Amino acid sequence: MAAPSPAALMKYRHLGRTGLKVSVLSYGAWVSFGNQIEVQAAKVLLAKCREYGVNFFDNAEVYANGKAEEIMGQAIKELQWKRSDLVISTKIFWGGQGVNDVGLSRKHIIEGTQACLRRLQMDYVDVLFCHRPDTSTPIEETVRAMNYVIDKGWAFYWGTSEWDAQQITEAWAVASRLGLIGPAVEQPQYNLLARDRVEVEYAPLYQKFGLGLTIWSPLGSGVLTGKYSLNSPPPADSRFALENYKNLASRKLVDEILQKVDALRPIAVKLNVTLAQLAIAWCxxxxxxxxxxxxxxxxxxxxxxxxxxxxxDMLKDEILTEIEDIVKSKPKKPETFR
Incomplete structure (x- = not known):
């Protein structure tokens, strides 16, 4: 009997309350594309992802100043993949040095989206994210502009990234009042060490708006892989060895965090898995x-x-309790008053 293909492992979930199905594990171009790897290496990585059934690939206009989109677009073109088999997302906010190249104005959303599509060599992206909230632009202007992009067929769905619950709720209120499409998905950080927003702040939004999540940094910027130590410099091929990420390294590579990571090692050993696999499976x-x-x-x-x-499936209740006892990161639920 032939061994099952790697793709048989993959599970698919709906993107929130939409009809769109995405692989539960996906691949993002942040850090790597344009900073560490070029088109040929990207093709190898993307092909391996597809071998495992990955269909969702994430990017942003700001990644490597647009080069990440160029590399992903060219790699997909050379791989000659069927576009309908893929779910591609990108994010708008930081588009350049011009005074109107930043933020979520109607002008930048429309011009930025068109520039993203040129770099990706695609007619549309499946999901377009507002990469950060823009407090200097009325949310109504942003909601209308994102709907314009959808009406033009340049994106099928829109979402937010690192918006707070109040901002997402306000966007939905505007969309409902105007009979427009609200944000279907949010892209927050979520991992064993960063949980409050996903587990507490957004909790009412999953039922109320059917909010989906495309989470980033499941490994805490690599800290949860166990490859970093307080007593030695970051590995030469790691992101924390890059000059752009020295500031992030100073916040992540601290004694309290690294001690928790070390304490998780025995659990990974007991399950015969790596620390990275333990952390991703937990998500x-x-x-x-x-x-x-x-x-x-x-x-x-x-x-x-x-x-x-x-x-x-190895993460039974007793294992999850062991993990919790080590990381002690479970957020407190807000008190309710009757």
């Missing part, structure tokens, strides 16, 4: 998460990430 257990955006610069890293799906 998969949250049913409110539509997809987990993974990153990788090497083919073997893609394989390790995807094989996390074998770990999910």
């Amino acid at each position: 998969v257990k949250n049913e409110n998460v539509s997809t987990i955006i993974t990153g990788a610069t090497k083919e073997q890293q893609v394989v390790e990430n995807m094989e996390s799906l074998r770990v999910v």
Whole structure:
């Protein structure tokens, strides 16, 4: 009997309350595309992702100043993939140095989206995100502009990234009042060390708006892989060795966090999995998460990430309790008054 294909591992979830199905593990171009790898290497990584059934690929206009989109677009073109098999997202906010190249004005959303599509060599993206909230632009202007993009067929769905619950609620209120489409999905950070927003702040939004989540940084910017130590410099091929990420490294590579990571090692050893697989599988257990955006610069890293799906069923209640006792990161639910 032939061994099952790697793609048989993959599970698919709806993107929130939409009809769109996305692979529960996906791949993002942040850090790697344009900073560490070029088109040929990108083709290898993307092909390995597809081998495992990944259909969702994430990007942004700001990643490597647009080069990440160019690399992804060219790689997909050379791989000659059927566009309808893919779910491609990109994000608008930081588009350049011009005074109107930043933010969520109607002008930048429309011009920025067109520029993204040119770099990606695509007629449309499946999901367009507002990369950050723009407090200097009325939310109504942003909601109307995102609906214009959808009406033009340049995107099928729109979402937010790192917006707070009040901002998302306000966007939905505007959309409902005007008979427009609200944000279907939010892209927040979520991992064993960063949980409040996903588990508490957004909790009312999953039922109220059917909010989906495409979470980033499931490995805490790589800290949860266990490859960093207080007593030695970051590995030369890691993101924290890059000059642009020295500031982030100073916030992440601290004693309290690294001690928790070390304490998780025995659990990974007991399950015969890597720390990275343990951390990713833990994210998969949250049913409110539509997809987990993974990153990788090497083919073997893609394989390790995807094989996390074998770990999910190992995370029984007693294992989850052990993990909780170590990380002590479970957010407190707000008190309710009757």
